[in-house]
Amino acid sequence: MNKLNPSEILLIEDSESFAAMLCEQLMQFGYRPLWRRNTDTLLEDLRDNPGITALICDVFLEEGSIGPLLERKKAAAGGSVLPPTIFISGHLDFMTRLQAARAGAVAFFPKPLDIGALVDCLERLIRPTTATPYDILVVDDDHAVAQYHASLLNHAGMTTRVLSDPTRVYDALLEREPDLLVLDMHMPVCSGVELAAVIRQDPRFVGLPIVFLSADHNIERRIGALSFGADDFLVKPIDPDFFVSSVSVRASRYREMRSQISQDSLTGLLNHTSIKRQLDIEIVRAQRSGRPVSFALLDLDHFKRVNDTFGHPVGDEVIRSLSRLLGQRLRQTDIAGRYGGEEFAVILPDTPLQDAGRLMDQLRLAFRQIVQHPVGKTFHSSLSCGIASFPAVPANHLISFADKALYESKRLGRDRVTLIGEKPAGTG
Numbered sequence: 001m002n003k004l005n006p007s008e009i010l011l012i013e014d015s016e017s018f019a020a021m022l023c024e025q026l027m028q029f030g031y032r033p034l035w036r037r038n039t040d041t042l043l044e045d046l047r048d049n050p051g052i053t054a055l056i057c058d059v060f061l062e063e064g065s066i067g068p069l070l071e072r073k074k075a076a077a078g079g080s081v082l083p084p085t086i087f088i089s090g091h092l093d094f095m096t097r098l099q100a101a102r103a104g105a106v107a108f109f110p111k112p113l114d115i116g117a118l119v120d121c122l123e124r125l126i127r128p129t130t131a132t133p134y135d136i137l138v139v140d141d142d143h144a145v146a147q148y149h150a151s152l153l154n155h156a157g158m159t160t161r162v163l164s165d166p167t168r169v170y171d172a173l174l175e176r177e178p179d180l181l182v183l184d185m186h187m188p189v190c191s192g193v194e195l196a197a198v199i200r201q202d203p204r205f206v207g208l209p210i211v212f213l214s215a216d217h218n219i220e221r222r223i224g225a226l227s228f229g230a231d232d233f234l235v236k237p238i239d240p241d242f243f244v245s246s247v248s249v250r251a252s253r254y255r256e257m258r259s260q261i262s263q264d265s266l267t268g269l270l271n272h273t274s275i276k277r278q279l280d281i282e283i284v285r286a287q288r289s290g291r292p293v294s295f296a297l298l299d300l301d302h303f304k305r306v307n308d309t310f311g312h313p314v315g316d317e318v319i320r321s322l323s324r325l326l327g328q329r330l331r332q333t334d335i336a337g338r339y340g341g342e343e344f345a346v347i348l349p350d351t352p353l354q355d356a357g358r359l360m361d362q363l364r365l366a367f368r369q370i371v372q373h374p375v376g377k378t379f380h381s382s383l384s385c386g387i388a389s390f391p392a393v394p395a396n397h398l399i400s401f402a403d404k405a406l407y408e409s410k411r412l413g414r415d416r417v418t419l420i421g422e423k424p425a426g427t428g
Ligand SMILES: Nc1nc2c(ncn2[C@@H]2O[C@H](COP(=O)(O)OP(=O)(O)OP(=O)(O)O)[C@@H](O)[C@H]2O)c(=O)[nH]1
Pocket: 266, 299, 300, 301, 302, 303, 304, 305, 307, 311, 312, 313, 314, 315, 316, 319, 340, 341, 342, 410, 414
């Protein structure tokens, strides 16, 4: 979900003030809440708002317990299925939880609400469960053969790119790293083994699975290929099912390994190394397309004070609240990462500086609204941001200039966004 496609949430809560607070918080995370005091119009609301993806209901309303009320509604609608329902309540006893479970709760949150945990739960419910298909690059100088193998993989639900010119492989990898590379062994310009050696020279592709597909039965050459960095050597003609499962098993393991390595454990965002790597990729893409790419650095303000006042675990929660907000507010093509302790980086492809500035300013304002630490003494945090854009700023200066802009935001009093339009004169 992103801000262009906000999910609607139906909130059934009889306390107006609590509902207003919760709606405000949900909006900060990019949801569109619809509030009702009771279940009177539930079926009409669901019919008229097909975009409603989840219900949040207080277990007890003035008119009684929500469980039997929902049951009656479902019966009235011929037993139709309600969207996943999260229950909330100020009562924490076992019987209340049991009521919620009997009413079909997918989750139960006590009041006062931990909004962050609630949003995490909504995200799990709403996020599409279908993973993106494995992306395979097939390289074979015989285009028809490459197409045949690609079509087997497409049939099994994978996406493929086909290349008959091995000299273009490296560019294709930079453009979009696949989950696996299928290589022919004998090609006119260079052999598959040589091509694998070229790819392995780049530390970014050291782990990329390479599977050779060749009619070569010579055992020494096959061993040679494996020792030069191939992961498997499949001999043609190959059983289609065996080919597909060999590819998908390796692609799946690689993807799992990559996500473990590339993610920051606290936030689930890309870590420092991965975000820098993504920036390189986006710059290459921008150089090709002639479109701008903006790079933003965000830093929490006076964060030491938060840790000192409320403790490290609460500080961690603040960090997580910003990562959630980034997940909510950015477009699917934008890329966010945790750059350092309380510092985040965002890559905005196809985005000129001024647009990036507006977007980050909206994010800054939304972050300020989030009620932090709602189970204790509440407070609000703010962030400072610096943005630079390529090509106005040369690629090798993009990060340092975003950092200078961030420093300027801090210097001017924090809680602001500063843009650096171009590389200032005399900076080398
Ligand atoms: N809770 C928590 N704190 C962290 C983490 N990483 C860094 N920090 C803390 O973040 C604080 C950053 O402090 P400073 O660099 O002095 O910056 P600041 O207090 O945010 O002040 P300004 O950036 O100037 O507004 C330090 O106290 C770090 O210990 C983390 O993962 N969790």
